[in-house]
Amino acid sequence: MTWWSRPKIANIIKKTFASSSSDYVDPLKCAFAIQSGIFLGFVVRHRGIEIEPKKIKAILNMQPPRELKDLRKLQGKLAYIRRFISNLSGRIQPFSKLMKKGTPFVWDEECQNGFDSIKRYLLNPPVLAAPVKGHLLILYIATQPASIGALLAQHNDEGKEVACYYLSRTMVGAEQNYSPIEKLCLALIFALKKLRHYMLAHQIQLIARADPIRYVLSQPVLTGRLGKWALLMMEYDITFVPQKTIKGKALAEFLAAHPVPDDSPLITNLPDEEIFTAELQEQWELYFDGASRKDVNPDGTPRRRAGAGLVFKTPQGGVIYHSFSLLKEECSNNEAEYEALIFGLLLALFMEARSLRARGDSQLIIRQINNIYEVRKPELVPYYTVVRRLMDKFEHIEVIHVPRSKNAPADALAKLAAALRKIGVNPSSITSSMALYLKILSKDANYSGDFPHTSTRPVSSSSGLMGKRSYFGALIRVKPIKFSKKSTMEYAIHDNFKHQPPAPLHSTVLSWPFNAWGIDVIGLIDPPSSRGHRFILAATDYFSKWAEVVPLREVKSSDVINFLERHIIYRFGVPHRITSDNAKAFKSQKIYRFMEKYKIKWNYSTGYYPQANGMAEAFNKTLSKILKKTVDKHQRDWHDRLYEALWAYRVTVRTPTQATPYSLVYGSEAVLPLEIQLPSLRVAIHNEIT
Known part of the structure; x- marks a missing residue:
């Protein structure tokens, strides 16, 4: 100043x-x-x-x-x-x-x-300084469990750092569930919106515990709130500086008012504090459980039976179920839990999962694996050693405890496998998962091929029993039959082949696309548009939810026929049936002749049951909400905003179909303007190819 x-x-x-x-x-x-x-x-x-x-x-x-x-x-x-x-x-x-x-x-x-x-x-209240044009602005941001805060500062003519503005607000709703780095992004966006009149005229030096700008721009696809945040950040000249490299009174006072919680998961002591990277790996999830139960042999002697259940969740959202009967003699419940985890790790390695999050409901096993508890039972020490060796083969792995209620599918599979009854099986000849792993490491004679094995094949045990090894090496079937070439062919019959004889293929008749439409009139609209339009004629496809609209000054039967021919028939073909209310424009001799010409079945909903045309009414409500948010204060330009609102409706996921109308009609999502401004993955790939 x-x-x-x-x-x-x-x-x-x-x-x-x-x-x-x-x-x-x-x-x-x-x-x-x-x-x-x-x-x-x-x-x-x-x-x-x-x-x-x-x-x-x-x-x-x-x-x-x-x-x-x-x-x-x-x-x-x-x-x-x-x-x-x-x-x-x-x-x-x-x-x-x-x-x-x-x-x-x-x-x-x-x-x-x-x-x-x-x-x-x-x-001792602070003294705030007015920002001086031409000087660099310094923006500090911080987060707490329930609030976010910011401080705008600047160096005065004497080189001292002085505070200019304090900001803070409480996080509401789903904002409290954001990750720590997303909360920092939220604090930055909040400061940029509130202090926009200051930020646009100055260069900004951002100081925080981590770089929110790099996190947002490093995402492979910018959609949702991250896309909005990235678009807003591009308007400003922001440079990130790590917090630990800054010293000053303003920073000390700001950090004192925003203490870091003790349980904060954000790491401040990074190996390279100048660069914040967020590597996205394909995360696999494994739910495992083991079950052991007492049983009685046919001769009346007691014994224990055990089973293992596995549930895999792939990064793409797929689910894979596996269950195994563990025929080890006197297998305890803890040993069954270890067996299930070892089987799951072997299977995950075969499926080339490099990042795995395993969940189990045995608190003892989980804490032993995470070195919280000491393994004191001698029979569990070999299992613990094998699990730790397998875990070293992953780039990232964590084993966490979940309640039994959240591990119900794996628990049910384990109990089912433990209840299966094997007839004519000598338990002592069955190989456990731990013994199988040790055999693989020592290249046992009974195991041929690289670990893990990729197909099923018959294996002979030392007692002459026949077992079938799964694609990751576990013996899951046995049969007391002499090992021979003939028996091998019998087992090959049950391999993963289609034994159905060939048959001629028959073509499938496609269904009638766009066979049913709902049509309705929105209006009388007040105020009218600048061109005198007072009505909106709208039609919605029942399957894809695709909608077509046109503004009208008045609704006549001729206008309805022109709309149906130009916007429906000439674009999507002749429909099979149309549903509307009993408006005069839909019940006239012209409409009847139009129906006879194209053989269209026209259904009319009654005033006693308007839900018969409920889909058209639902679209009218959605369209009206969009127009109210997009028109200007005079509300006379709604006819120009109509097609923008229609575009927004077509590219938005609809709740009944869980897809956008655009994707159901054209087979893929539309390229949005945001994908051109901030190139998405498919736009970048297309530009490189062409």
Whole structure:
């Protein structure tokens, strides 16, 4: 801020009033060359902007609120000086529970602590400086579990960093479920929107614990809120600087008002703090469970039976189920859990999964694998060793505990496998998953081929039993038959081949596309468009939800026929049936002749049951909502906005079909303008190919 001398100010005033003889100055209302003054409730001085002392005194002298009315008075006073208080939303967070409707007003210790923290802060209020054009702006952002905050600062002429503006707000709804880096993005977008008039005129230096700009721009496809955020960030000149490389009083005060929670998952000590990368790997998920149950052999002797259940979830959303009977003698429940996990890891390696998240409901096994508990039972030590070796083969793997209710599919598969009854099987000759793994490592004679095996084949055990090895090497079938070439062919019959004899192919008759439409009239619309349109004639396809509309000054039978021919028949073919209400435009001799010409069946809904044409009514409601949000304040340009609204409807996923009308009609999604401005993956691939 530049402060002029008294002679210079006097010269400017003299020239200003010399240009007009009719202007005069009231000495009671004007003051020039003053050192400080009160403007709009704030004290403006040469060193900056301060809070008026009487406003601070009014808050310091307030007693703790006793009712909701007192609390609203306090919040009103704080809202007026909110730009001076760092993390105001975080400080008054305890007050929010008292503002809910129907909640009894109980001023507890948490509310009193927040009230006291505000009073302590106002004992030494900050002095804010006005941003100077041409100087770099410094933007600090921080997040807390329930609020986000920002500080706008700048270096003055003396090189000292001074605060210009404090921002904060409470996160609502789904925002509290964002990841830590997405919360930083939200804080940045909040600051850019609130301080846009400052940001556009300056270069911005962003200081945070991680780089939200790099995270957003590194996404392979920018859709949803990330696409909106990226488009908004491109408007500003922002440079990211790691937080730990900055020192200053403003940063220290800002961080003191935004303490990092103890359980914050964000890592501050990065190997390379100048670069923030977000590598996206295809994450596989594995749910495993083992079950052991007591059983009785045919001869009356007791024994234990065990089973393993696996549920895989692929990165594309597919689900794979596996269950195995574990025929190991006296297999405990903990051993069955380990067996299930080993089978799952072997299968995941075969499917070339490099990033895996395994979930089990055995807290003991999970904590032993994560080295929280010590493995003390000798029979579990070999299992633990094999699991740790298999885990080393993955690039990223984590094994976490889930409640039994969330592991129900794997638990059901394990119990089912344990209940299966094997007849004529010698349990001692069956290889467990751990023994199978050790055989693979030592290249046992009974196992040929590389791990893991990719096809089923018969395997002979030492006792002459025949077993069938699955594609990852587990023995899942046995049969007391002598190993021979003939028996091998018998087992090959049951391999993954189609044994149905060849038959001639028959062509399938395609269904009638766009066979049913619903048609309706929207109007009378007030105010009319600038071209005199007062009605909208709309038609919606029952299957794809595709819609066609046209604005009209009045709706006649001839207008309906022209609309159906030009927008429906000549584009999508002749429909089989059309449903409408009993409007006069739909019931006339012209319409009857039109129906006879194209052999169209026309159904009319009655006033007693308007739901018969409910789909058309639903589209009318959606279209009206879109138009209300897009028209200007005069509301006379809705005929121009009509086709923009129709485009938005066609490229939006509809709830009944879980797809966009555009994709159901044309077989792929439309290329949106955002994909051209920020090239998506398919646009980038197309440009490289062409």
